[in-house]
Amino acid sequence: xxxxxxxxxxxxxxxxxxxxxxxxxxxxxxxxxxxxxxxxxxxxxxxxxxxxxxxxxxxxxxxxxxxxxxxxxxxxxxxxxxxxxxxxxxxxxxxxxxxxxxxxxxxxxxxxxxxxxxxxxxxxxxxxxxxxxxxxxxxxxxxxxxxxxxxxxxxxxxxxxxxxxxxxxxxxxxxxxxxxxxxxxxxxxxxxxxxxxxxxxxxxxxxxxxxxxxxxxxxxxxx
Numbered sequence: 001x002x003x004x005x006x007x008x009x010x011x012x013x014x015x016x017x018x019x020x021x022x023x024x025x026x027x028x029x030x031x032x033x034x035x036x037x038x039x040x041x042x043x044x045x046x047x048x049x050x051x052x053x054x055x056x057x058x059x060x061x062x063x064x065x066x067x068x069x070x071x072x073x074x075x076x077x078x079x080x081x082x083x084x085x086x087x088x089x090x091x092x093x094x095x096x097x098x099x100x101x102x103x104x105x106x107x108x109x110x111x112x113x114x115x116x117x118x119x120x121x122x123x124x125x126x127x128x129x130x131x132x133x134x135x136x137x138x139x140x141x142x143x144x145x146x147x148x149x150x151x152x153x154x155x156x157x158x159x160x161x162x163x164x165x166x167x168x169x170x171x172x173x174x175x176x177x178x179x180x181x182x183x184x185x186x187x188x189x190x191x192x193x194x195x196x197x198x199x200x201x202x203x204x205x206x207x208x209x210x211x212x213x214x215x216x217x218x219x220x221x222x223x
Contacts, residue, residue: 006106009103012138019031019040021089025086028058028092039052051095052120099121100122104123106142110139147177162190168185177205178207181210183211184211
């Protein structure tokens with residue numbers, strides 16, 4: 001198979017909102033507001049990533065502004081209380097930042113975000129210099145791929161690979177990201193393999209079959 005997964009560099013934002021470690025609290029808030037973003041990457045003079053400061057890092061300042069937390073809260077929320085007393089980006093930021101490379105696949109980036117429960121990842125090069133940032137919304141861009149573009153990739157990378165003509169005659173159609181495969185195949189044991197490979201194509205929402213007795217759960221193959 002000759003196709004390759006889409007990678008982070010295909011969807012990342014290259015114009016990244018950044019601040020320096022010594023940026024004051026109000027400068028951080030002002031930059032967030034002016035750039036209309038929810039987080040900033042903290043960098044040094046060489047644009048190497050030091051950390052990330054988000055709106056969530058700023059909220060403890062307001063939450064604990066006029067309160068006197070009890071001992072239980074003090075023990076349970078030490079990190080938030082420390083941030084409530086912070087006055088610079090370096091004190092507020094989450095560090096070290098979790099980063100990815102431009103060549104990281106979108107699936108890998110999605111897994112990293114899910115496991116770490118973060119909304120964005122700075123993208124760095126070989127020297128850890130900032131190249132961009134990839135967010136959850138960026139990863140969802142693959143589902144905007146044109147149906148015919150998806151269908152062509154499935155024909156080329158899945159059907160031609162597993163079910164070459166003339167022994168097999170497989171039709172491919174895609175509607176709203178749902179791939180439908182229908183027709184004749186010589187070896188039905190390859191159908192589960194076809195399902196796995198088709199679902200791995202960027203932008204595929206689901207895969208349905210009507211291949212030699214493998215009925216589409218919604219009825220006959222359409223398209």
